[in-house]
Amino acid sequence: xPTAEPKxxxxxxxxxxxxxxxxxxxxxxxxxxxxxxGLFAYLTDMARQRVETQLVEDVMNQNIDEYRRQxxxxxxKNPQIRVQQMRAYVFxxxxxxxxxxxxxxxxLPNGNHNVTGTDEDGNAYAYKLAVRKEPDEWFFLxxxxxxxxxxxxxxxxxxxxxxVLFAVLSLIIGWWSASRVMSPVSNLAQRLRAYRGSSDxxxxxxxxxxxxxxxxxxxxxxxxERLTEVVQRDREFNADVSHELRTPLAIIRGSVELLLxxxxxxxxxxxxxxxxxxxxxxxTDLISALLLLSRSERGHGNSxxxxxxxxxxxxxxxxxxxxxxxxxxxxxxxxKVDAPESALSVAxxxxxxxxxxxxxxxxxxxxxLNDAVEVIDSGPGLSQQDATRLxxxxxxxxxxxxxxxxxxxxxxxSRLCDLYGWQVGVRPGEERGVVxxxxxxxx
Numbered sequence: 156x157p158t159a160e161p162k163x164x165x166x167x168x169x170x171x172x173x174x175x176x177x178x179x180x181x182x183x184x185x186x187x188x189x190x191x192x193g194l195f196a197y198l199t200d201m202a203r204q205r206v207e208t209q210l211v212e213d214v215m216n217q218n219i220d221e222y223r224r225q226x227x228x229x230x231x232k233n234p235q236i237r238v239q240q241m242r243a244y245v246f247x248x249x250x251x252x253x254x255x256x257x258x259x260x261x262x263l264p265n266g267n268h269n270v271t272g273t274d275e276d277g278n279a280y281a282y283k284l285a286v287r288k289e290p291d292e293w294f295f296l297x298x299x300x301x302x303x304x305x306x307x308x309x310x311x312x313x314x315x316x317x318x319v320l321f322a323v324l325s326l327i328i329g330w331w332s333a334s335r336v337m338s339p340v341s342n343l344a345q346r347l348r349a350y351r352g353s354s355d356x357x358x359x360x361x362x363x364x365x366x367x368x369x370x371x372x373x374x375x376x377x378x379x380e381r382l383t384e385v386v387q388r389d390r391e392f393n394a395d396v397s398h399e400l401r402t403p404l405a406i407i408r409g410s411v412e413l414l415l416x417x418x419x420x421x422x423x424x425x426x427x428x429x430x431x432x433x434x435x436x437x438x439t440d441l442i443s444a445l446l447l448l449s450r451s452e453r454g455h456g457n458s459x460x461x462x463x464x465x466x467x468x469x470x471x472x473x474x475x476x477x478x479x480x481x482x483x484x485x486x487x488x489x490x491k492v493d494a495p496e497s498a499l500s501v502a503x504x505x506x507x508x509x510x511x512x513x514x515x516x517x518x519x520x521x522x523x524l525n526d527a528v529e530v531i532d533s534g535p536g537l538s539q540q541d542a543t544r545l546x547x548x549x550x551x552x553x554x555x556x557x558x559x560x561x562x563x564x565x566x567x568x569s570r571l572c573d574l575y576g577w578q579v580g581v582r583p584g585e586e587r588g589v590v591x592x593x594x595x596x597x598x
Contacts, residue, residue: 545581
């Protein structure tokens with residue numbers, strides 16, 4: 156059976172999807188360590204490549220220029236180069252050997268070029284090639300980079316290993332730091348949970364040093380002290396009001412009983428006195444229920460649901476006047492509830508009272524079920540928004556119009572249900588009107 160439940164605040168719903176603070180600290184350390192190590196490894200590799208390229212090209216440029224100079228000094232002798240990793244060549248532009256052995260070199264312009272490939276045995280090679288083309292001779296200088304490339308691969312492997320190693324270290328340090336940082340916070344939360352339900356919580360600040368957690372503990376102590384004072388004043392006020400109101404109500408009750416015992420009362424006077432008596436009983440029940448709510452005390456009893464409903468219907472029948480409205484009760488009898496009759500009367504009285512108030516004609520049916528009571532009216536019904544917010548304090552539905560009431564009655568019903576573990580809700584009727592349900596089964 157659908158019931159109207161208040162929506163949870165957006166902040167509470169969003170909190171489910173947030174990471175715990177401990178997790179966020181660990182993740183921050185992990186990302187920071189991994190990011191810095193990865194950036195360092197990347198910059199190291201870039202610096203190595205730039206320095207290596209610059210050094211190799213400087214050596215190659217110096218050697219090919221020297222090779223060309225020595226060749227022109229003595230073309231009949233093969234010039235010597237300084238670095239054994241280099242091999243120098245000089246060809247005529249139409250050399251058959253150049254076209255046969257090094258066809259890829261022919262179209263290369265002057266400058267330094269990277270050449271890679273595999274030899275006849277399938278081994279990879281890499282070298283830098285410096286090219287100087289003269290009208291009569293073309294000069295080539297090859298610098299073997301195969302060993303350098305192998306060293307580069309090994310360096311990258313070590314850099315990858317360093318990134319993984321430092322990421323793991325960052326994760327361990329983050330976990331350790333989070334445990335140290337969150338330990339006082341967890342201690343504070345544990346102490347707060349230990350005070351749950353206590354009417355005299357102990358100060359927290361004395362257990363923590365003068366740091367951020369200590370400041371938080373002081374703020375919580377101050378808040379707890381002010382909240383305790385407010386609750387204490389509220390309880391004292393409710394107790395005082397209850398005590399002060401019970402005396403005049405007892406006087407009214409005694410006077411009414413005395414008047415009703417007199418002989419010769421006409422029917423009109425008797426009706427008015429009975430109305431006063433019902434109003435006094437409603438005030439007494441309401442005061443008892445509010446006192447239970449203020450103390451968060453669950454009173455006990457063995458209340459007969461059918462008898463309470465019949466009394467409430469009788470009270471409302473006397474106030475109908477000429478309103479074309481039928482009030483009746485149907486269903487099972489003998490249902491008992493472990494609650495004071497005053498609390499049950501306030502909860503059912505607000506539901507029945509609203510049904511009678513907003514139904515101009517037709518009928519209001521109180522249906523007794525095995526573990527619930529349904530109040531069915533033939534009134535104008537209510538919107539989905541009203542069904543959702545009807546039990547909020549101070550909310551008056553769109554159907555209320557200019558009727559009297561502050562939107563507090565159903566809020567009291569909701570609080571009583573929270574206290575006793577009942578469920579209350581409303582839904583549209585089958586054809587028209589509203590079905591209000593008070594269920595006594597505990598979730």
